Amino acid sequence: MTIALGPIFQLCWVVRDIAAAQREFTERYGVAQWFTIPDVHFGPDSCELHGVPADYTITVALGYAGGQQLELIEPKSGISLYSEHLDTAGSGLHHIAWVPEDFDAALAEAKANGVEVLARGAFEGVGMEFAYLDGGALGSAVELMRLSSDMRAMFDYLIPKGYSNPWA
Template identity: 30%
Template sequence: MSTRTFGPIRQIAWVVRDLEASVAHWRRVSGLGPWTMFRNVAMAGQLDGSPAKVRMHVALGYQGEMEIELIEDLGAGASPYRGADGEPLVGMHHVGWFSDDVLADVARGRQRGMQVKFEAANEVTRVAYLEDPREPKLLFEFIEMNAAMRAGYEARLAASRTWNGQDPLQVIDLGG
């Protein structure tokens, strides 16, 4: 897809089994940091057209302006982060675009043959995952970039540019 359609890809995400171990691994292997871990992120929406609630821990780090997202699914129910067998879909999960209008981007994705897999929101943001039958096992995410989300992204990005290797992990518990 060209950047003219959705803009530049801003995020690459992986589903992991153990978020803290994965963050430590990424730090050790790639040197990325600092990381921000959001515990107990909850979202409610639709998965394959049925109601779904997901709860997860998420960590964000940066390579240049690319956001690296690591996701540990905490639920036992249907989730875009688990297969039909209930097991986590460990590995690369999606690429993401920041969106000023998620619904318009979803419509553009549908015009290009994509299908909505998951749409959800919480008090902070809205997201949509689309799948393309021509690219199985990879989801395309649109992330609502409202003022609060943009401010958080810019603060984390700035911290990554000046990181001196100290204080590699900030944990924010959303108490879900």
């Protein structure tokens, strides 16, 4: 079973203090720039956790280490896959993400092979859909993403000069 081919698009850490995590990644690992989106709300009409509607708010920060996208997520309110991670494992690597050519086919392949969908949803108004799969032996989740051309353009704008995103 191959759910997604190609390079890993994103590595994500869930953290308790996003500003401290940004400083650490900048000082220790050279992430020069962060794009931070505070208080992103996901409501029950657009998101689910363990198969039931979810309602939560997070702060997100995106940066690049060379051509590798890094994401930091700080849960702010509500119960989410991110707050569950903090409660059970503390801060740390939460998921790896791919942008499959065919999001629907990749998700169907995962389900057909018994892979549990932990959470899924849409970032309404920006053209992004996501599904988190149980990572099994990986110990962290796997995210599949569907990105509109506008979202891809935004990610292309954020990437440092001399690098490209997987779809370029």
